[in-house]
Amino acid sequence: MEEQIDSVGKAFVDHYYHLFDNDRPAMSSLYQPTSMLTFEGQKLQGVEDIVTKLTQLPFDQCRHVISTVDSQPASVTGGIVVFVSGSLQLPGENHPLQFSQMFHLSPTPQGNFFVLNDIFRLNY
Amino acid sequence: MEEQIDSVGKAFVDHYYHLFDNDRPAMSSLYQPTSMLTFEGQKLQGVEDIVTKLTQLPFDQCRHVISTVDSQPASVTGGIVVFVSGSLQLPGENHPLQFSQMFHLSPTPQGNFFVLNDIFRLNY
Numbered sequence: 001m002e003e004q005i006d007s008v009g010k011a012f013v014d015h016y017y018h019l020f021d022n023d024r025p026a027m028s029s030l031y032q033p034t035s036m037l038t039f040e041g042q043k044l045q046g047v048e049d050i051v052t053k054l055t056q057l058p059f060d061q062c063r064h065v066i067s068t069v070d071s072q073p074a075s076v077t078g079g080i081v082v083f084v085s086g087s088l089q090l091p092g093e094n095h096p097l098q099f100s101q102m103f104h105l106s107p108t109p110q111g112n113f114f115v116l117n118d119i120f121r122l123n124y
Numbered sequence: 125m126e127e128q129i130d131s132v133g134k135a136f137v138d139h140y141y142h143l144f145d146n147d148r149p150a151m152s153s154l155y156q157p158t159s160m161l162t163f164e165g166q167k168l169q170g171v172e173d174i175v176t177k178l179t180q181l182p183f184d185q186c187r188h189v190i191s192t193v194d195s196q197p198a199s200v201t202g203g204i205v206v207f208v209s210g211s212l213q214l215p216g217e218n219h220p221l222q223f224s225q226m227f228h229l230s231p232t233p234q235g236n237f238f239v240l241n242d243i244f245r246l247n248y
Contacts, residue, residue, distance in 0.1 A: 041194065068165065072160045072167075075203075081226065085245050100207075100245070102243075104198055121207065123222055123224065124191075
């Protein structure tokens with residue numbers, strides 16, 4: 001069970017940042033109308049608002065490098081919390097930015113997960 | 125609703141780090157048998173294991189300074205996720221350590237919250 005949670009967390013994180021770095025509009029597949037994103041303190045809700053925010057960030061290309069992924073089961077109904085730390089390389093910046101991000105993944109009736117809670121912060 | 129979630133999150137964070145910095149054994153009141161803590165990658169479960177880990181950390185006194193607290197409702201059943209960034213000053217260390225921590229708070233039948241999920245990472 002514990003290993004399964006860890007592999008789901010890691011697989012989700014790989015998928016999430018792969019889409020973020022290569023095909024941001026496709027991230028709409030990760031969210032649902034109840035999804036929430038708090039990005040550097042700004043609160044957004046719902047697929048459209050969240051994906052608009054992510055696609056309109058003031059850089060076109062970026063590369064996430066993941067340092068740690070910690071996952072835990074979040075409820076008896078199959079939710080998972082995932083906590084990520086890593087760095088973000090932006091075009092034209094010499095130094096990567098450190099960040100932390102948490103996700104609360106909620107199961108869908110189809111046996112997949114969607115992002116119910118998403119909180120992102122840069123670490124200064 | 126949103127303001128209420130924010131104030132619960134902030135009140136919890138104040139309470140949590142006040143106990144951590146002043147009375148670590150009393151943190152047993154925050155956890156229940158189903159609680160999980162992942163501390164720098166080490167997984168613990170249950171009140172006793174979690175509080176033993178926290179009280180046996182290799183420093184007696186410390187001081188948390190909170191930079192950001194972001195909270196979101198985590199489910200229709202009243203859970204809340206809280207994401208914290210800040211710094212940790214240890215005795216004898218010149219420089220504070222940056223950290224991030226997330227909590228998933230779950231409601232009790234008595235109308236309080238306990239920590240169901242707790243993940244802590246230092247940010248290097």
